[in-house]
Structures are given as C-alpha cells and as structure tokens.
Amino acid sequence: MPELPEVENVRLGLAQMGLVGQTIEKMVWGGQKLRRPIKMSDLGKIAGQTVVQLERRAKFLIWQTADFGILSHLGMTGSWRAFRRSDELLKHDHIQIYFLSGLQLTYHDPRRFGLFEIMPKAKLATHPWLTNLGPEPLSENFSGEYLFKRGRRRDAPIKNWLMDQKQVVGIGNIYASEALYRAKVRPARPVGRVKKVEADAIAQAVREVLQEAIAAGGSTIRDYRNAGGEAGAFQKTFAVYDRAEKPCTACATSIRMRTFSGRSTYWCPKCQV
DNA sequence: CTGAGCACCTGAGGGC
C-alpha cells in the first residue's frame, strides 16, 4: 500500500497529535506474526519510555525513546490509527500502544506484510532493514546525475530501477508509473539507455510527483488511511496509474498496461518515448 | 553480480 507520500503523511499526522513527548504505559501484541514474528520480550521493556523522536526513512517509520528504537513498515495494507483509549478492537488490529495520556495507537494490517521491531537504540543505525538503502528521493543526494551514473550498464527497465530501494527509496508501483509519465520516458527503457537529459527529467518528475502526493495526503486505492483515519486524495489526479484503456489527459491516446516483474505498469505510448 | 518469478497473506470484485 503505502509509498513514501503515505508513510510521510502518517508521520506528519502522528507528529501533529503530539506523539513526541508521550510516555508509553504498555504495548500489547495480539500474537499473529506480521512478515516476521514480534519478540514479546521486547514489548515489556518499552513501558515507561518517552518518545523523543519520530522520523521517516524510506518507507519506515522510526520512533526513538531514551533507550530504544522502534521500526515500523506498513507493507501493503498496514496503518496506524490514533484515538482516545478504548478497548474496541477491529479484526486485523495487531499491536496496541497505550500512552499515559490516554492516547492509544493501534496497528491494523489485514495482509500482515508489515514489519515491527523494538531494539536497543544503539542497534538502530546498523539495523539490516535500514542498511543498503538508496538515497532519499527528496534529498540532494538523488539527482539526474546520480541516476545516470548508477544506471550505466544496467539492463533493468527504468521502472524497476526506480522501485529498487537499493537505488533510491520510497518509490513504489504507483509513483514509478506516474513519474515516468511526467518525464515522458517509457517504463520498459533499460536504465542504461536513459540519456542524461532524460535522467534529469526523471529525477525532477519523481520529486514533483512525491511532493504533490504528500500535499494531497497520499493516494488511497482501498486501504490507506492516515493516523486520523482519513483517505488521501492524490488518486483523483493519477495520469496513468489504474487508467488502462482510458484516454491520456494530454493526447487522448489509450493508456497501455503491462506487468513488469509481476507489477502492473501504465504508460502513454504516444507521450512517452 | 543481475534480473525475473514467486512466496508471503487477506479481501474485494467480476464472471458464471
């Protein structure tokens, strides 16, 4: 489900609710494993800890307390919702975090592709989930030049390369198609055959699409909700994603779809070269 | 090493 704009909106929402500064009373896990089992012993250690920092890196949410780091990845269908304490649980609610203030956070994830782990703070920096990640697409470290240089002699379709978190993080199936449409480059083009000017256009398009999607509250196809339970709005302005056979908004040509490594991919055969 | 395919899960929606 969530790509960078959705995770960023969850982070913003949690920050606005004042998560930083809240003290954890207890954490409860329902027992169903996500992508990996959650270590029960870790949950007990977190009681009494105060959240001092909330960040996003790639598609991970990172919480820090004085002594611990908490990593959360939403997978395809994960969401955190915040509300005043209540014992009412929905199906697929897996983790509850109770705060002394009365705030409660619940992790909900029907498909259970998400990840959740608590670790001593010192282990955060070297955690395997956070190593081998490419640059943040909205940082200076991601540019057309970076794409052009790193993509040389690579044969993978540019679309797959953009989704590879080792190359650049945060871009998933929706925003890869949307960014390539804006950059006017076909998704099947091998990265190694992307020209420098095109690489510049792609990097710029990635930044624009992600920033606009963040501002629109992310994209909601079915599951995504922010921490307040609200859907995003960026799906209303998709140029190509999920628009197979519909007219291109620029030239009216029928939008084409095919799968790349098992993922549906959309483009305009006339606007994109 | 690279790239492709599949596995991991549940639920929604379409065809019959």
Next chain:
DNA sequence: TGCCCTCAGGTGCTCA
C-alpha cells in the same frame, strides 16, 4: 447466494 479466479500502495528469497 456462492464458488472460483484474479488482483492489490511491498519486499525478500531462490534460481538461472
């Protein structure tokens, strides 16, 4: 109504 099939915002493993 119900069954069966396909598909879904991700990623990690295996295999050629």
